[in-house]
Amino acid sequence: MPLLPRLQLFEFLDQPWLPGPLRRGEVDYLRVVLDRVRPYDTVVPQLAELLRTAGTDQIVDLCSGTGGPWRTLLPALRAAHGGAEVTLTDLHPTPVQELPPGAHYRDTPVDATRIPEELTGVRTLFEGLHHFPPEQARALLADAAARGAPFAAYELTQRSLPYLLIQLLLVVPLVWVFTLLIRPLHWWRLVLTYLVPIIPLIILWDGVVSSLRTYTPEDLDKLTEGLDTHGYRWGSGVYRTPGMVITYLIGRPGRPL
Numbered sequence: 093m094p095l096l097p098r099l100q101l102f103e104f105l106d107q108p109w110l111p112g113p114l115r116r117g118e119v120d121y122l123r124v125v126l127d128r129v130r131p132y133d134t135v136v137p138q139l140a141e142l143l144r145t146a147g148t149d150q151i152v153d154l155c156s157g158t159g160g161p162w163r164t165l166l167p168a169l170r171a172a173h174g175g176a177e178v179t180l181t182d183l184h185p186t187p188v189q190e191l192p193p194g195a196h197y198r199d200t201p202v203d204a205t206r207i208p209e210e211l212t213g214v215r216t217l218f219e220g221l222h223h224f225p226p227e228q229a230r231a232l233l234a235d236a237a238a239r240g241a242p243f244a245a246y247e248l249t250q251r252s253l254p255y256l257l258i259q260l261l262l263v264v265p266l267v268w269v270f271t272l273l274i275r276p277l278h279w280w281r282l283v284l285t286y287l288v289p290i291i292p293l294i295i296l297w298d299g300v301v302s303s304l305r306t307y308t309p310e311d312l313d314k315l316t317e318g319l320d321t322h323g324y325r326w327g328s329g330v331y332r333t334p335g336m337v338i339t340y341l342i343g344r345p346g347r348p349l
Contacts, residue, residue, distance in 0.1 A: 096251050100225050100305060103298040108184075113280050117291035118298065119158045119186070120274050120281075121267055128273065131248060132161045132218065133168050134333050138342065139244060140172040142214050146242045146345070149175035150213025154204040154232075155220035156180035156197070159188050166192045179211060205231045207241075217245040221341070222305040229307070230315050236343055237316075237324040243343035249299070250337055251306045259299050267292040312341045322346050 104110050105118055126132075143149060153160065162178055169176045170193075177194040181202035188197060202208065204217070205228055215236055221229055236243040249255070271277075271285045284291045307315065309328040316326040323346025331338040 095308065096253060096256070096304060098251060098305065098307070098311065099301075101301045103223070103301050104294045105298055106223060113284060114291060114294055117281055117284055118295050121270055121291070121295060123158055123163075124270050124273050125266075126161045127163055128270070130161070130164050130168075131333070131336055131338065132165050132246060134331055134338065135244070135246060135340070136165070136168050136172050138340070139169055139214070139216070140176075142242045142244060142342070142344070143173050143176060146214060148213050149173070149177055151176065151178040152207065152211045152213050152215050152241075153178050153180050154182075154202070154207075154215060154217045155223065156182045158186050159191060159195075159197075160218045162195050163190060163192055166195050170194060178216075179213075181211070205235060207235060207239075212241070214242040214244065217243075219247060219249075219302070221245045221307060222247060222249065222302055226315060230319070233316055233326075233341075233343065234319050237319045237321045237326075237345075240322065240324065240345040241343075242345060243341070245341045247306055247339045248336060249303045249306045250339070251303055251308060256300060256303055259296070259303065263296045263299050264289070264292040267295050306339070307341075309339060309341075312339075316341070316343075 105115065153162065159180060162180065166176065166178055180195060180197040183201050183203055185197065185199050185201060187199055191197065202211070224232060233243065267285065271281065274281065309330065312328040319326065325344045325346070326341065328341045331340065
């Protein structure tokens with residue numbers, strides 16, 4: 093597929109000034125999509141193997157937002173690696189109530205480029221790496237390598253023209269459909285989705301920008317070039333499942349945690 097140039101544009105969800113109802117509208121939509129579609133169940137064997145080889149049960153999830161895929165992913169992971177636990181972190185923490193056993197949300201800010209010493213384990217990043225410009229992304233990855241922390245990043249978006257066209261055609265109708273599954277169904281959500289469709293347009297913008305910011309496996313190889321402290325190894329690629337392509341970056345230490 094033809095690639096588009098990578099552009100570090102802005103996403104509404106990254107902006108602290110975004111009004112609460114609009115932010116809530118987007119994150120609730122993304123939560124329902126992840127809960128219903130469960131795209132990341134396919135990476136369970138890879139995560140279980142990372143935990144096993146690192147000799148740990150602990151996962152530190154970065155840029156977690158309102159929980160990412162963990163409501164459904166953690167139960168699936170615990171079926172493969174029984175003791176798995178995840179600490180959800182974010183620069184702007186948004187603790188949530190509905191988390192599965194083994195998951196908890198850290199309520200103090202965590203900068204993904206400077207992880208506190210006490211947070212140890214396999215580091216994960218779902219739909220987050222594209223938010224960082226190359227110099228910050230490299231700093232995030234360099235920190236994992238320097239501290240010998242296993243690392244796994246996953247992205248569903250693709251920086252290609254066909255993927256962009258699919259987004260332009262389908263995102264707004266999908267927002268209209270999935271919004272009906274969100275509970276509680278507040279009046280303001282209905283108004284801002286169907287009557288004055290600001291939420292669908294913001295989600296469409298952020299989806300398109302996410303695609304244009306996405307790192308390809310080739311980009312990831314360049315970002316990790318030279319980050320092989322103490323035998324740390326990096327590998328990138330894609331998982332292809334029906335209707336989806338997941339780009340991944342995996343970092344493995346040369347020594348156990």
